[in-house]
Amino acid sequence: MFARYLVSRVASVIGVLFAVSVITYGLIHLTPGDPAETILTQQLEQPPTPQQVEEFRAEQGLDEPVYIQYVHWLGDVLQGDLGVSYYNDRSVSALMIEALPATVELAVAGMLVSLAIALPAGVLSAVYQNTRIDRISQIVALLGVSVPNFWLGFMLILVFSIYLGVLPVSGVGGLDHLILPAIALGTGMAAVVTRLVRTSMLEVMEAEYIDTARSAGLSERIVIWKHTLRNALIPVVTVVGLQFGRVLNGTVVIEIVFDRPGLGALLVEAIFARDYPVVQGVVLLTAVVFVVSNFCVDLLYKRLDPRVTLGEQAQ
Amino acid sequence: MSTTRPQSSTGIGERIRLEFRRNRLAAIGAGMVGVLGLVVVFGPTIVPHDPMEHAHANRLQGPSLEHPLGTDELGRDVLARLVYGARVSLGIAILVTAIRVVLGTVVGLVAGYVGGIVDELLMRLVDIQLAFPGLILALVIAGILGPSLRNLMIALAVVGWSTYARVVRGSVLSVKERDYVTAAQLVAMSRRRIAIRHLLPSVIHPVMVLATLNLGTVVLATAGLSFIGLGAQPPTPEWGTMIDSGSNYILDAWWLVTAPGVAIMFTVMGFNLLGDGIRDFLDPKQQGRLEEI
Numbered sequence: 001m002f003a004r005y006l007v008s009r010v011a012s013v014i015g016v017l018f019a020v021s022v023i024t025y026g027l028i029h030l031t032p033g034d035p036a037e038t039i040l041t042q043q044l045e046q047p048p049t050p051q052q053v054e055e056f057r058a059e060q061g062l063d064e065p066v067y068i069q070y071v072h073w074l075g076d077v078l079q080g081d082l083g084v085s086y087y088n089d090r091s092v093s094a095l096m097i098e099a100l101p102a103t104v105e106l107a108v109a110g111m112l113v114s115l116a117i118a119l120p121a122g123v124l125s126a127v128y129q130n131t132r133i134d135r136i137s138q139i140v141a142l143l144g145v146s147v148p149n150f151w152l153g154f155m156l157i158l159v160f161s162i163y164l165g166v167l168p169v170s171g172v173g174g175l176d177h178l179i180l181p182a183i184a185l186g187t188g189m190a191a192v193v194t195r196l197v198r199t200s201m202l203e204v205m206e207a208e209y210i211d212t213a214r215s216a217g218l219s220e221r222i223v224i225w226k227h228t229l230r231n232a233l234i235p236v237v238t239v240v241g242l243q244f245g246r247v248l249n250g251t252v253v254i255e256i257v258f259d260r261p262g263l264g265a266l267l268v269e270a271i272f273a274r275d276y277p278v279v280q281g282v283v284l285l286t287a288v289v290f291v292v293s294n295f296c297v298d299l300l301y302k303r304l305d306p307r308v309t310l311g312e313q314a315q
Numbered sequence: 316m317s318t319t320r321p322q323s324s325t326g327i328g329e330r331i332r333l334e335f336r337r338n339r340l341a342a343i344g345a346g347m348v349g350v351l352g353l354v355v356v357f358g359p360t361i362v363p364h365d366p367m368e369h370a371h372a373n374r375l376q377g378p379s380l381e382h383p384l385g386t387d388e389l390g391r392d393v394l395a396r397l398v399y400g401a402r403v404s405l406g407i408a409i410l411v412t413a414i415r416v417v418l419g420t421v422v423g424l425v426a427g428y429v430g431g432i433v434d435e436l437l438m439r440l441v442d443i444q445l446a447f448p449g450l451i452l453a454l455v456i457a458g459i460l461g462p463s464l465r466n467l468m469i470a471l472a473v474v475g476w477s478t479y480a481r482v483v484r485g486s487v488l489s490v491k492e493r494d495y496v497t498a499a500q501l502v503a504m505s506r507r508r509i510a511i512r513h514l515l516p517s518v519i520h521p522v523m524v525l526a527t528l529n530l531g532t533v534v535l536a537t538a539g540l541s542f543i544g545l546g547a548q549p550p551t552p553e554w555g556t557m558i559d560s561g562s563n564y565i566l567d568a569w570w571l572v573t574a575p576g577v578a579i580m581f582t583v584m585g586f587n588l589l590g591d592g593i594r595d596f597l598d599p600k601q602q603g604r605l606e607e608i
Binding site for chain 1: 443
């Protein structure tokens with residue numbers, strides 16, 4: 001049964017990825033005016049001659065019908081060739097590989113920060129449900145989702161870099177360069193995860209096997225931290241996994257605030273420069289990561305929780 | 316959340332009053348949104364300074380009686396710019412949310428009611444839209460169309476309607492088979508009238524909750540994209556743009572970055588509290604939160 005489910009899910013993921021590639025390619029045709037002219041004007045810093053425009057079109061394959069261009073592009077992409085930047089003759093994949101570590105580092109650190117806040121906060125909130133502790137943790141979580149993360153980044157810079165002078169303002173490097181960006185990124189996520197841990201803990205706490213564990217004489221501490229938390233973590237894993245795709249939303253602004261040369265910074269720079277191959281490359285990569293991470297989490301969820309049925313019946 | 320529901324025989328005003336007494340956070344949220352409304356409507360007539368007026372002699376002054384939130388790099392009054400900025404931010408949030416609601420509701424209603432191949436196609440469209448991280452797609456669309464507030468609104472509307480479509484379709488599917496809908500079909504009421512008279516009312520509650528929470532997230536997204544440089548352009552007083560230009564003077568003028576962020580936080584928090592409150596009021600069982608940009 002699992003195999004059949006897997007096949008149908010993989011098929012639908014491939015369908016979505018195909019559509020994603022069409023849209024990613026099509027996006028640049030939203031550009032007002034002729035892309036070749038716009039790009040050349042920026043490159044040459046003056047209006048190009050008609051001849052230059054013709055040459056550029058032929059060179060980039062822009063003189064062919066759009067669907068032919070797309071087929072060529074997709075063929076190259078499937079072979080791992082994402083094209084070459086319009087500005088420096090570097091390949092898009094090389095630029096992305098260069099930018100990737102700064103982003104992954106930030107995303108992982110941000111997720112760790114969010115878990116470090118959310119697990120204790122969510123568990124306490126559930127155990128002391130409807131008490132003052134619960135309410136305070138919910139209000140703090142609400143603050144967390146209401147704060148613009150880039151602004152939080154500046155506030156952290158103001159306090160820790162400028163006022164206290166203990167952490168660097170920007171750039172990449174050792175762990176000290178990672179702390180502030182990770183906190184700025186992780187706080188908003190923490191709020192979402194806290195709510196989730198709380199709801200999930202409450203659900204599990206009502207389950208019969210928890211009563212059983214309790215009546216078997218296990219201490220409250222073991223019941224909560226071992227039996228309840230372990231089961232409550234299933235949906236938490238799902239959402240944190242989903243956040244890995246979504247975390248890319250947040251890294252863009254954080255990278256700009258802290259001047260980190262990651263994928264988000266690369267994307268923004270490419271958008272302003274109208275460096276379309278780079279824009280396409282980054283969008284395609286983030287969408288693929290997003291789709292695949294959602295898919296994996298889905299599978300994981302089905303495996304972890306035997307109550308989730310797979311269309312028909314689980315093995 | 317707990318316990319007693321007010322009796323349905325009491326009027327709606329009375330019920331809301333009771334609810335606010337029971338749910339203080341929702342009351343606070345409503346109060347915050349109310350304050351914002353007052354600022355948007357009356358603020359510009361009350362603040363003594365012009366948000367665009369340059370006064371180089373006064374540049375980068377700290378908070379004082381004359382300028383409660385200081386002045387910026389061109390000597391403009393920060394408080395005045397914040398107050399005018401509220402109009403920009405809320406105007407965008409309301410417009411974008413309205414477009415999302417209309418688009419999403421129509422798609423969801425058609426998909427859920429017509430069903431079959433139409434449903435299949437529309438839901439694939441939703442899947443595809445949800446395959447992109449929202450803010451990144453919005454960023455690229457806004458960037459390619461060119462930096463302006465109008466393009467930012469288009470971008471945010473395009474990436475946000477699908478959540479509504481899903482929610483509306485779900486509600487429609489759950490009421491479609493009810494007796495009163497079948498009865499309407501039996502008396503040969505037209506499909507369009509059934510959709511408008513019987514199905515649309517059932518989706519109003521979830522859409523209202525979603526839209527209130529959405530107003531906050533749109534404010535956040537607008538500020539984020541404007542901060543990057545893809546939304547409001549200087550000299551328009553917009554909160555995200557103000558944080559961006561203020562960040563250049565972070566060493567000398569902490570208030571320039573700080574003040575607009577507090578305004579954003581206040582706004583988003585107000586909508587979140589109010590949205591949660593409305594949800595508890597309408598449907599206390601539904602606790603899940605939709606996290607969208």
